[in-house]
Amino acid sequence: MTQLTALITGCSSGIGRALADAFKAAGYQVWATARKADDLAVLEAAGFNALQLDVNDAVAVEQMASQLGEQIGGLDVLINNAGYGAMGPLLDGGVEGMRRQFETNVFAIIGVTRALFPLLRRNRGLVVNIGSVSGVLVTPFAGAYCASKAAVHALSDALRLELAPFSIEVMEVQPGAIASSFGANASQEAEQLIDERSAWWPLRDSIRARANASQDHPTPASHFARNLLAAVQGSKRPRLLRLGNGSRALPLMAALLPKAVLEAVLKKRFGLNRSL
Numbered sequence: 001m002t003q004l005t006a007l008i009t010g011c012s013s014g015i016g017r018a019l020a021d022a023f024k025a026a027g028y029q030v031w032a033t034a035r036k037a038d039d040l041a042v043l044e045a046a047g048f049n050a051l052q053l054d055v056n057d058a059v060a061v062e063q064m065a066s067q068l069g070e071q072i073g074g075l076d077v078l079i080n081n082a083g084y085g086a087m088g089p090l091l092d093g094g095v096e097g098m099r100r101q102f103e104t105n106v107f108a109i110i111g112v113t114r115a116l117f118p119l120l121r122r123n124r125g126l127v128v129n130i131g132s133v134s135g136v137l138v139t140p141f142a143g144a145y146c147a148s149k150a151a152v153h154a155l156s157d158a159l160r161l162e163l164a165p166f167s168i169e170v171m172e173v174q175p176g177a178i179a180s181s182f183g184a185n186a187s188q189e190a191e192q193l194i195d196e197r198s199a200w201w202p203l204r205d206s207i208r209a210r211a212n213a214s215q216d217h218p219t220p221a222s223h224f225a226r227n228l229l230a231a232v233q234g235s236k237r238p239r240l241l242r243l244g245n246g247s248r249a250l251p252l253m254a255a256l257l258p259k260a261v262l263e264a265v266l267k268k269r270f271g272l273n274r275s276l
Helices: 014-025 037-045 058-071 090-123 143-166 182-193 201-211 221-233 249-256 259-269
Strands: 005-008 029-034 049-052 077-080 126-130 169-175 240-243
Touching: 005 014, 014 029, 014 077, 014 221, 029 037, 037 049, 049 058, 058 090, 077 090, 090 126, 090 143, 090 182, 126 143, 126 221, 143 169, 169 221, 182 201, 221 240
Parallel strands: 005 029, 005 077, 029 049, 077 126, 126 169, 169 240
Antiparallel strands: none
């Protein structure tokens, strides 16, 4: 039998690396991407086909697709995992912060999928977009991130319809809290905005708490990866898959609680129920 192929973006650590390990163990030929040379060396040493890729670099994305076309001809699974969390008050981050967040978390999904469409079409493949429950339950101090993941949900639904004539499936995954470096990276993003001159300076501890919320009793990344792999290999793949701590409870809260009640809870949780 021909070996199945998978390309996964953002494999330097966390979810991406766990997915690469799981798919490789299942017999897939895994093409794992990362931005930094040091991370590529680690991936190569682990036996992956490592590709250096900045998903925001259109030229690099096209070169990657051309290389894959020459070497494998077709692609069975594309996992759009690369992303990060922009944390802090929306007005402090401004338009530029929002633009950076959408370039990586949203625009890159379309860029990578578009470049690999011929290979996916040839193998009647599957596109897996990693969203987040944050796209369903919106929280303060993560507005840009929540908006980007809500956009991932919308574009996944649209892609599913538009790719159906080519027998390409689309699955959206909305993780809850997953053990990874996401919290540390989000905290670094937040620290770049936390400043004495900000109107939200008195709430700096709440901003920091939100940045690290993804590491509150997190599900191991390996567990997440095994369950996603099982869904990919299943006879009937789900359109939407929620995995990890809070991945079902938080969307349920968003659906069932009256908006005013939910806002009151969030204001109290993040210190927004008092005047500054």
